[in-house]
Amino acid sequence: MPSQQTIDLVKATVPALRAHGEAITTHFYQSMFRDFPAVKAFFNQAHQANGSQPRALAGAVLAYAAHIDRLEEIAPALPAIIQKHVSLGIAPEHYPIVGQCLLRAIREVLGEAATDDILAAWAEAYGELAALLIAAEEKVYADTAAQPGGWRGTRRFVVARRVRESDEILSLHLRPEDGGALPAWLPGQYIALVLDIGGATLRRNYSLSAAPGGDGLRISVKRQAGGVASNWLHDQAVEGTVLAVTPPAGEFTLAEGSRPLLFITAGVGITPALAMLEAAAPAGRRIGFVHAARTPAVAAFRARIEAIAAAHAGVTPRFRYSATAADAPEHGRIDAAALAGLLPADGAVDVYLLGPAPFMREMLGLLDTLGVARERVRVEFFGPKEALAG
Ligand SMILES: Cc1cc2nc3c(=O)[nH]c(=O)nc-3n(C[C@H](O)[C@H](O)[C@H](O)COP(=O)(O)OP(=O)(O)OC[C@H]3O[C@@H](n4cnc5c(N)ncnc54)[C@H](O)[C@@H]3O)c2cc1C
Numbered sequence: 158m159p160s161q162q163t164i165d166l167v168k169a170t171v172p173a174l175r176a177h178g179e180a181i182t183t184h185f186y187q188s189m190f191r192d193f194p195a196v197k198a199f200f201n202q203a204h205q206a207n208g209s210q211p212r213a214l215a216g217a218v219l220a221y222a223a224h225i226d227r228l229e230e231i232a233p234a235l236p237a238i239i240q241k242h243v244s245l246g247i248a249p250e251h252y253p254i255v256g257q258c259l260l261r262a263i264r265e266v267l268g269e270a271a272t273d274d275i276l277a278a279w280a281e282a283y284g285e286l287a288a289l290l291i292a293a294e295e296k297v298y299a300d301t302a303a304q305p306g307g308w309r310g311t312r313r314f315v316v317a318r319r320v321r322e323s324d325e326i327l328s329l330h331l332r333p334e335d336g337g338a339l340p341a342w343l344p345g346q347y348i349a350l351v352l353d354i355g356g357a358t359l360r361r362n363y364s365l366s367a368a369p370g371g372d373g374l375r376i377s378v379k380r381q382a383g384g385v386a387s388n389w390l391h392d393q394a395v396e397g398t399v400l401a402v403t404p405p406a407g408e409f410t411l412a413e414g415s416r417p418l419l420f421i422t423a424g425v426g427i428t429p430a431l432a433m434l435e436a437a438a439p440a441g442r443r444i445g446f447v448h449a450a451r452t453p454a455v456a457a458f459r460a461r462i463e464a465i466a467a468a469h470a471g472v473t474p475r476f477r478y479s480a481t482a483a484d485a486p487e488h489g490r491i492d493a494a495a496l497a498g499l500l501p502a503d504g505a506v507d508v509y510l511l512g513p514a515p516f517m518r519e520m521l522g523l524l525d526t527l528g529v530a531r532e533r534v535r536v537e538f539f540g541p542k543e544a545l546a547g
């Protein structure tokens with residue numbers, strides 16, 4: 158625990174820094190990417206351009222600072238950060254770089270108010286948080302590598318099969334090139350691909366879209382207009398291509414137990430939910446699986462979901478298409494009618510929600526009106542976490 162003087166100084170400056178959150182993050186990332194280009198390769202530049210990553214990191218540091226004497230309040234936010242860092246291969250030597258650039262940003266934002274005492278207090282506070290994350294991340298790296306079939310860093314996987322799932326979504330079946338075993342992993346988790354494209358190294362996360370148990374891993378990638386990795390995977394990752402893959406990670410995973418499940422997904426957000434559905438259906442759980450897409454042509458996995466429902470009486474699938482003709486079957490957005498009969502009267506349900514942030518906000522509002530408590534709803538983001546409250 159830092160000294161009381163450090164706690165007081167850090168907490169006293171949080172409001173000023175929060176008020177200038179944007180300035181901090183702009184300074185921070187600009188100077189870090191300028192002075193430490195090797196670190197830049199870890200960050201998805203699209204998340205910089207839309208501001209989601211700068212907001213996530215600055216938000217986490219400020220939340221930590223505001224709760225520096227009550228760390229239990231921010232503890233629930235840490236596993237997602239740790240898992241994301243581990244998936245991307247963040248190492249202890251990166252932390253001083255982030256710390257140095259963050260302190261410089263704080264100095265520039267606070268101006269003359271940034272006394273030596275204040276900067277020293279922030280350095281100490283950052284150091285504590287960094288030490289906590291480094292230790293937790295090292296434990297995950299070591300535990301993962303020690304598992305049967307586990308590894309650390311990247312492992313070479315061969316594209317064994319490509320399957321077109323819709324006009325936009327392509328599945329890649331990946332097998333370890335060394336023919337070795339795979340570690341145990343949990344449905345809902347993701348891997349990262351480390352790709353060299355056009356002379357640059359990129360890291361991209363992809364959820365595992367089939368339940369554990371086979372001899373490989375499956376990812377399902379949506380082709381994004383202007384997207385570097387997704388277009389490369391669609392166009393260049395042919396059968397036989399070798400990809401560098403990090404171990405499965407992530408904490409958006411299926412809760413144990415027998416409670417009914419409700420999956421609500423949009424677009425390619427279906428991927429981790431499908432792996433969870435495949436794992437949960439044979440256990441006889443009552444499951445609602447509600448999926449939204451713009452049109453049937455871009456929607457993936459409908460036949461697979463219907464086959465699971467046909468084989469398991471507890472599974473009820475529903476589909477909605479927002480961009481079809483108004484009188485087309487299943488036209489429209491997911492609404493109360495689409496969820497009718499899928500929510501137990503006592504509200505004891507585990508909801509898994511994944512899609513674009515505006516979709517998730519809309520669905521949280523709908524679930525509120527249907528009386529589902531927020532703590533029953535788990536969300537995942539295909540990018541840095543964003544605020545969904547409201
Ligand atoms: C945990 C997790 C799981 C995921 N699972 C899946 C999955 O199962 N399937 C899947 O398809 N995706 C998944 N993703 C998303 C995936 O990681 C990639 O973000 C996605 O494939 C897009 O990458 P890209 O390189 O093709 O696009 P990028 O090159 O990152 O671009 C994304 C978009 O931003 C725009 N853009 C890029 N740079 C800029 C800029 N400087 N200014 C303005 N606009 C810009 C591009 O035009 C494009 O529209 C997941 C992400 C996470 C974090």
Ligand code: HEM
Nearest residue numbers: 199200201204210213214217241251252255286287541542
């Ligand atoms: C105390 C220090 C740090 C804090 C509080 C922090 C916080 C965060 C948060 C909140 C996220 C978003 C997680 C999510 O919602 O997915 C994140 C992601 C990330 N962090 Fe950190 N981080 C720290 C240090 C570092 C360091 C040292 C690096 C290495 C350069 C790093 C690299 C990344 C990357 C690459 C991502 C994913 C970015 C993306 O999706 O574009 N972080 N971090």
